[in-house]
Amino acid sequence: MATGIEITGALRPGYETILTDAALAFVAQLHHMYEPTRRSLLGAREQHQAWWNAGHGIDFAGEMSSVRDDPFWQVRPAPHDLTDRRVEITGPCDRKMVINALNSGAQCFMACLEDASAPTWDVMVQGQVNLRDAAAGTISLEDKGKSYTLNPKTATLIARPRGWHLDEAHMLVDGERVSGAIFDFGLYVFHNARALLARGSGPYFYLPKLEHYLEARLWNNIFTTAQSMLDLPLGTIRATVLIETLPGAFMAEEILYELRDHITALNCGRWDYIFSYIKTFQADPDKVLPDRAAVTMTVPFMAKYAAHVVRTCHKRGAHAMGGMSAFIPVKDDEAANERAFAAVRADKEREASLGHDGTWVAHPGLVGIAREVFDRLMPTPNQLSVIPEGHATAADLTTPPDGPKTLAGLTNNINVGIGYIAAWLRGQGAVPLHNLMEDAATAEISRTQLWQWRVSDVVLDGGETVDAALIDRVTDEQLAVWKAAVGDNFFATGKYLEAADVFRTLVLADELAPFLTLPAYEHYFAG
């Protein structure tokens, strides 16, 4: 191994094919070149938050108006296998799910090393093994007497690395942790770019949680460097950026501009967006959101956000991808299943009618519904020519909706928060809870919402004031609910008490932690 590189995680069979000297040296080189910038951009995030906490508003960046006003620039056109992306399935990089997703009939598969994966060392490195085999077209599995192999026609593979905030604690360069994003991106592009190109595709990425155009510039510089180190032409790497933070929405056009040689699309990551709205306005009692379930895509600020993303993309020749309805198929209850399908169908009809070029589904059983809607409402491969009228103002994007604030909403946040974090601590990053898909982003909404309700002394519609005593009482009640639901044995081993501790600590903290995964990673996964 090159001098200065240290791997502190376990080396299980197969990992040596990913953690090769050459691949690690590649990651280390990116680390040397770009870690100082990442650190400084993370520092800038703290400064921006302090500015908003001091009562300053959020608005479009004045210094970038020339980019927004210049009518002439466009992003590089999409490659052939990202031209029609009407249905994209997402999922963790578990071997069976990777095969099932690639075979699902969706146009693309967003393979998630981010919020649908708990970032344990094993999940991250085994995920790379699975993606390497997927990129090579050779992935297969024998599981419970069933053989899994790839169909002749599979979805286009797009990998989602971790966001800028997370470290990979198990790879050190000169004693310093590398960024999770650079670890995930670097290993994936190093091992798979050539194989993907040979199969008529390419190294494609979804980039999560960007908050500033300078963060997009960092990705662009990393792409340019990676391409030249791997002797790939400029524009070989292609990115789709999730517009899933409120600050990111105000910089959507600048993000396209910074990445114009590499970007093909933006995506509306609605769950992180709601989380980011709460985080941005954490100190503003006038911006407190109602129950999580009441913040749908049809409330005004969310509808304006989606239209803003479509408009911005199509003005610049980029695809505008829709997002994820949390409804998933319901087993053993036909009526509930029909309701879930109807909710997904309505969500996809809204997206296709607005001008989105495609959408996300969480489960293979939903591919057909999304496909039917987009085939019906979008007969062309995309609808780049559809530009929603109007433009978004800061008030459009930031005015909170009315809606209920209820004890049931508070209780659901705590129940789901405990259930999700327990699964995450067991190594599972996406789970079905109460017939909805939950991942790190939805859990972030639950815990930030309660933090904000508590510090804003919200009085619920039933008259209860949200305070530490109420949070403690309901947390204890919900621990009992989980114990009854999963049984004493699984409750004892399934990390529920640890999850409640993580959740309660975050909700009762004086300061809002920027991400729940940061303290939880340090405490449970980094060692």
Ligand SMILES: CC(=O)SCCNC(=O)CCNC(=O)[C@H](O)C(C)(C)COP(=O)(O)OP(=O)(O)OC[C@H]1O[C@@H](n2cnc3c(N)ncnc32)[C@H](O)[C@@H]1OP(=O)(O)O
């Ligand atoms: C906010 C965001 O970031 S959204 C994007 C991140 N979130 C995700 O990607 C969530 C993806 N979805 C999932 O992880 C899962 O569908 C869950 C956790 C929601 C539900 O999981 P389960 O209830 O275990 O699914 P279920 O039991 O119905 O699975 C049935 C089959 O479908 C497969 N399957 C389910 N979801 C997926 C998927 N997303 N991709 C591929 N295969 C899948 C299962 O592997 C299983 O296959 P098998 O029959 O060969 O054994």
Ligand SMILES: O=CC(=O)O
């Ligand atoms: O990543 C998607 C989201 O909704 O968040």
Ligand SMILES: [Mg+2]
């Ligand atoms: Mg997200």
